[in-house]
Amino acid sequence: xxxxxxxxxAPKPAAAPASIGMGRAARDLPxxxxxxxxLILIGAWSALSYSGLxxxxxxxxxxxxxxxFIAKWANGExxxxxxxxxxxxxxxxxxxxxAGIALGTLMGASKQAEAYLMPSFLILxxxxxxxxxxxxxxxxxxxxxxxxxxxxxxxxxxxxxxAFQGVRNIPGGYLDVARVFRVGPVTRFFRVxxxxxxxxxFQGLRTALSHSWVVLVAAELLIADNGLGQMMEWGRQSFRxxxxxxxxxxxxxxxxxxxxxxxLLERAFTAGRAA
Amino acid sequence: MRTxxxxxxxxxxxxxAALIAWDVVAHQGTAHAYVFVPLEQVAASAWESLxxxxxxxxxxxxxxxxxxxxxxxxxLGITLGAVMATWRVADMLINPVYQALRxxxxxxxxxxxxxxxxxxxxxxLLVVSLAAFYPTVLNTYEGLRGAQDRHIExxxxxxxxRWQAFRHIILPGALPAVFTGLMQATAFAxxxxxxxxxxxDPGPGLGNLMLxxxxxxxxxxxxxxxxxxxxxxxxxxxxxxxxxxRVLRWRNVR
Numbered sequence: 001x002x003x004x005x006x007x008x009x010a011p012k013p014a015a016a017p018a019s020i021g022m023g024r025a026a027r028d029l030p031x032x033x034x035x036x037x038x039l040i041l042i043g044a045w046s047a048l049s050y051s052g053l054x055x056x057x058x059x060x061x062x063x064x065x066x067x068x069f070i071a072k073w074a075n076g077e078x079x080x081x082x083x084x085x086x087x088x089x090x091x092x093x094x095x096x097x098x099a100g101i102a103l104g105t106l107m108g109a110s111k112q113a114e115a116y117l118m119p120s121f122l123i124l125x126x127x128x129x130x131x132x133x134x135x136x137x138x139x140x141x142x143x144x145x146x147x148x149x150x151x152x153x154x155x156x157x158x159x160x161x162x163a164f165q166g167v168r169n170i171p172g173g174y175l176d177v178a179r180v181f182r183v184g185p186v187t188r189f190f191r192v193x194x195x196x197x198x199x200x201x202f203q204g205l206r207t208a209l210s211h212s213w214v215v216l217v218a219a220e221l222l223i224a225d226n227g228l229g230q231m232m233e234w235g236r237q238s239f240r241x242x243x244x245x246x247x248x249x250x251x252x253x254x255x256x257x258x259x260x261x262x263x264l265l266e267r268a269f270t271a272g273r274a275a
Numbered sequence: 276m277r278t279x280x281x282x283x284x285x286x287x288x289x290x291x292a293a294l295i296a297w298d299v300v301a302h303q304g305t306a307h308a309y310v311f312v313p314l315e316q317v318a319a320s321a322w323e324s325l326x327x328x329x330x331x332x333x334x335x336x337x338x339x340x341x342x343x344x345x346x347x348x349x350x351l352g353i354t355l356g357a358v359m360a361t362w363r364v365a366d367m368l369i370n371p372v373y374q375a376l377r378x379x380x381x382x383x384x385x386x387x388x389x390x391x392x393x394x395x396x397x398x399x400l401l402v403v404s405l406a407a408f409y410p411t412v413l414n415t416y417e418g419l420r421g422a423q424d425r426h427i428e429x430x431x432x433x434x435x436x437r438w439q440a441f442r443h444i445i446l447p448g449a450l451p452a453v454f455t456g457l458m459q460a461t462a463f464a465x466x467x468x469x470x471x472x473x474x475x476d477p478g479p480g481l482g483n484l485m486l487x488x489x490x491x492x493x494x495x496x497x498x499x500x501x502x503x504x505x506x507x508x509x510x511x512x513x514x515x516x517x518x519x520x521r522v523l524r525w526r527n528v529r
């Protein structure tokens with residue numbers, strides 16, 4: 001019953017479409033279109049910007065954004081913002097992933113644990129991370145802790161679900177075969193159980209990564225004195241659209257790169273498996 | 276034979292334990308007294324805000340924004356998805372741009388939307404509409420493109436016209452995917468309706484009640500809003516699942 005419930009909620013979307021990445025739809029298009037897409041966007045953008053329909057300060061031309069990027073990078077401001085954001089992401093993600101794997105494995109391996117934990121888990125899933133920001137500010141203040149807790153929360157739930165489904169769906173036959181061949185516990189874990197869990201676990205880890213990046217940027221928009229979100233918020237308050245747009249592009253590029261990087265990692269780990 | 280069984284009560288242990296622990300800490304009454312408010316205070320403030328109508332009005336405001344944005348976003352999304360799926364030229368031109376824009380999380384666009392369209396209600400509605408728009412486009416597109424070739428072959432054997440093929444083969448095949456998109460859109464729209472209130476100017480809504488509660492160190496109010504947000508999300512999810520089940524009841528579900 002609860003597994004069914006968990007499945008029902010499984011396609012719960014991340015807070016932003018970025019998590020879906022370049023899906024199936026993109027793949028059956030010719031590959032050169034992937035290169036063309038940013039070009040079309042930049043071309044249309046430049047045309048709009050130079051058409052004079054809107055003031056240049058409002059629709060900032062691409063090369064001004066590029067110059068802002070160079071200037072901010074050279075004076076060290078941008079590397080610092082990015083470094084802070086990525087550090088927060090790494091710490092929060094690591095904590096969340098470890099907690100999620102532990103929780104998911106426990107629920108998957110023990111019916112008893114599932115009966116105790118799953119209802120609370122499903123309740124927690126109904127509370128969107130963004131909506132918890134005010135409550136977490138009261139609980140954890142406005143320092144570093146609250147951002148890391150938010151990222152960890154956003155990470156832990158999808159990871160736990162992935163681990164749970166992975167463990168629960170290990171084909172019973174695998175374990176039987178391992179038993180027949182009298183495989184030792186260590187070998188059984190590394191050669192039978194782990195490979196069977198990995199695909200579902202990776203799915204959860206990847207969803208969690210895109211999701212936690214979104215949550216972090218949102219948290220930094222509200223509460224931070226540095227980081228990519230804060231840079232955008234500063235640009236917003238001081239009407240610097242070039243900085244805001246730079247932030248928008250960087251948010252997208254980093255989210256995309258994280259997802260792509262993770263896919264490559266995943267492929268390396270699951271190499272040799274029949275797809 | 277069906278036997279009457281007690282529902283599994285083990286799932287209640289953890290939430291109850293958490294509530295008791297919360298209440299114990301709350302009645303220690305020291306440094307964190309404003310955070311760990313006693314449960315009776317949450318209940319009292321729930322009753323109070325229900326009577327004053329604050330909670331109901333805020334909830335309605337957020338809900339109306341969600342519904343409006345959902346209708347706008349989903350209608351445009353289904354349209355664009357259908358156009359891209361059926362017209363090759365539009366697909367070539369729009370799809371890459373859509374894919375590129377999709378890489379930026381919606382919340383990342385908020386500073387830009389605020390500078391371009393202001394900090395008032397229209398900007399919030401725009402965010403909600405976009406939240407409903409993205410998943411609907413994607414799923415409508417994939418659903419319509421994913422019609423199974425062998426089904427279309429059968430249609431061709433029966434000399435189906437283009438319209439008949441669309442009406443009786445492609446459309447029914449796409450509906451489950453469209454509903455998946457609408458389900459995601461519902462969840463996104465509700466979340467971003469609340470979220471948008473946190474990032475733009477104060478106005479009516481649950482998100483703002485929550486922010487005010489936070490500013491006034493009223494954990495009871497914040498908690499109340501969080502609970503209401505979760506319950507509403509759950510109910511809307513259940514509702515759209517039921518609707519999808521009814522519309523798609525002809526399907527053989529294993």
